[in-house]
Amino acid sequence: MENKVIIVTGASNGIGKEIAKTLSKNNNIVIANYNKSEKEAKELQEELQKEGKKLEIFKADVSKEEECKKMVEYTIKKYKKIDVLINNAGITKNQLITDVTKKDWDEIINTNLYSAFCMSKEVTPNMVHNKKGCIINISSIWGQIGASMEVVYSISKAGMDGLTKSLAKELGPSNIRVNSIAPGIINTKMNSEYTKQELEQIKQEIPLERIGQPTDIARCINWLIDDEYTTGQVLAINGGWSMI
Numbered sequence: 001m002e003n004k005v006i007i008v009t010g011a012s013n014g015i016g017k018e019i020a021k022t023l024s025k026n027n028n029i030v031i032a033n034y035n036k037s038e039k040e041a042k043e044l045q046e047e048l049q050k051e052g053k054k055l056e057i058f059k060a061d062v063s064k065e066e067e068c069k070k071m072v073e074y075t076i077k078k079y080k081k082i083d084v085l086i087n088n089a090g091i092t093k094n095q096l097i098t099d100v101t102k103k104d105w106d107e108i109i110n111t112n113l114y115s116a117f118c119m120s121k122e123v124t125p126n127m128v129h130n131k132k133g134c135i136i137n138i139s140s141i142w143g144q145i146g147a148s149m150e151v152v153y154s155i156s157k158a159g160m161d162g163l164t165k166s167l168a169k170e171l172g173p174s175n176i177r178v179n180s181i182a183p184g185i186i187n188t189k190m191n192s193e194y195t196k197q198e199l200e201q202i203k204q205e206i207p208l209e210r211i212g213q214p215t216d217i218a219r220c221i222n223w224l225i226d227d228e229y230t231t232g233q234v235l236a237i238n239g240g241w242s243m244i
């Protein structure tokens, strides 16, 4: 099978790192983006290179349009095509709405939502030209059902699902599929503020009785890339925690 060229944003940690690893092990050419965690990104690259796999790391702050542009231009110049874009980079902040500043708003919206918009906009001409492509947005259960004390995060993730649906309609005629994966709670450092007790409590609310692992999301990504008839959907990978 032909090697796919795949950009994964925020691939230095957590879910993005696992996605990049899985896709690289499946012999795709992966551009693993990072921003602050250079050490982790380099370790990931070394690990995969030892196995003879192709993974490039690319530093870019995806909350900034010009840095998104540079990463896409680099990829197209070198590989001539982008088959898959995975908008995974994200941040959150636990705070009451009354404590949210304009700076908080800008940071969260730009990192989670504006980045997905910019990256999608940049890859679109190449995908349209090739008459194929796949864009996957990692949104969240909180974008679907809302999270107390994470208002801006929830807005950003609901926005990603809006991006998914509108872009799926706009790009479907060019054979480009656009979907969201909305994880429930996944074991990464993003959830490091939860106590053991809180995690136990959450587990009891989940029909599959466990917290998700990054591999649960990577598995779904693999399927979605291979699939040919799913577009405009929000896939809730949450162990049954929420069913809407």
Ligand code: NAP
Residues within 6 Å of the ligand: 009, 010, 011, 012, 013, 014, 015, 016, 033, 034, 035, 036, 037, 038, 060, 061, 062, 063, 088, 089, 090, 091, 111, 138, 139, 140, 141, 182, 183, 184, 185, 186, 187, 188, 189, 190, 191
């Ligand atoms: P994580 O372990 O904190 O990793 C976040 C990643 O995003 C890091 O690799 C980080 O890279 C990158 N990132 C942050 N800001 C960036 C920027 N401006 N430019 C480029 N990269 C940036 O979090 P995670 O749990 O894996 O989350 C991954 C995605 O899944 C996020 O979008 C998150 O909202 C979503 N999600 C997570 C959960 C969960 O329970 N964990 C649930 C639902 C949805 P650097 O460290 O290099 O800056």
